[in-house]
Amino acid sequence: MLEIIDLTKKYDRSLAVDHLNLTVESGEIGVLLGPNGAGKSTTIKCIAGLLRFKGEVRICGYGNKTLEAKRRLGYVPEMPVMYEYLTVREHLEFIARAYRVPDWEKSAEELMERFELLDKAGKTGRELSKGMQQKVSVCCALLPKPELLLFDEPLVGLDPKAIKEIKTIFQELKAEGRTILVSTHILDTMENFWDRTMIMMNGKVAASRTKAEVDAQNESLEDLFFAITEGEKEATP
Numbered sequence: 001m002l003e004i005i006d007l008t009k010k011y012d013r014s015l016a017v018d019h020l021n022l023t024v025e026s027g028e029i030g031v032l033l034g035p036n037g038a039g040k041s042t043t044i045k046c047i048a049g050l051l052r053f054k055g056e057v058r059i060c061g062y063g064n065k066t067l068e069a070k071r072r073l074g075y076v077p078e079m080p081v082m083y084e085y086l087t088v089r090e091h092l093e094f095i096a097r098a099y100r101v102p103d104w105e106k107s108a109e110e111l112m113e114r115f116e117l118l119d120k121a122g123k124t125g126r127e128l129s130k131g132m133q134q135k136v137s138v139c140c141a142l143l144p145k146p147e148l149l150l151f152d153e154p155l156v157g158l159d160p161k162a163i164k165e166i167k168t169i170f171q172e173l174k175a176e177g178r179t180i181l182v183s184t185h186i187l188d189t190m191e192n193f194w195d196r197t198m199i200m201m202n203g204k205v206a207a208s209r210t211k212a213e214v215d216a217q218n219e220s221l222e223d224l225f226f227a228i229t230e231g232e233k234e235a236t237p
């Protein structure tokens with residue numbers, strides 16, 4: 001479970017996230033939407049503990065800076081960050097050792113197979129394309145089986161097979177009762193399996209809806225997005 005209470009983040013004098021509150025329950029897929037510059041990546045980086053902020057972020061009840069929270073968190077950043085001289089397999093081994101993942105070799109092989117990385121397992125970070133780096137980043141986040149997974153624009157630059165695999169994985173994680181927060185601009189790919197959406201504008205949640213609420217209005221995620229961001233609808237958070 002993820003709880004964000006009164007999160008505020010300023011870069012120098014510019015306010016990127018403004019007293020933001022949101023909750024994503026265990027077994028839910030939360031989708032963070034919003035125009036460019038709305039504050040989505042900043043929010044995700046604050047949750048991941050990469051930025052200082054005011055307010056509170058709780059992961060399964062633990063403050064996000066604690067070891068208990070970090071153990072339960074997986075993060076796929078917008079831009080993959082690779083060690084230039086580690087191979088794909090060594091990246092997975094590094095994560096497995098850091099998180100003390102038991103029997104990691106089998107899980108790592110399965111993940112590499114799902115993302116068509118087995119034949120790239122011996123390639124180093126610097127030898128990988130952007131899309132391959134993105135796939136390694138996803139595999140590294142999934143390997144420790146965290147309770148909360150943050151995906152910042154996970155589908156950008158991936159090939160169709162990897163996109164299909166990620167969508168399947170979202171559903172598997174949900175079925176296992178994990179908490180997922182995805183920031184994306186690619187609305188139609190999330191259409192069928194999200195549970196809760198938060199639409200951000202100017203650092204605030206301009207609207208928060210469950211899928212049931214949106215379905216009851218006979219709307220799509222895209223309809224809701226434009227209604228909120230283009231002001232056709234009263235923004236009721």
Ligand SMILES: Nc1ncnc2c1ncn2[C@@H]1O[C@H](COP(=O)(O)OP(=O)(O)OP(=O)(O)O)[C@@H](O)[C@H]1O
Nearest residue numbers: 011014015016034035036037038039040041042043
């Ligand atoms: N490192 C930084 N230093 C100063 N300002 C920043 C920094 N990173 C982001 N910002 C500002 O914070 C605000 C929110 O940016 P953020 O990257 O969180 O938005 P976003 O919703 O993820 O946008 P996008 O959809 O374009 O990725 C923007 O006004 C941006 O210019």
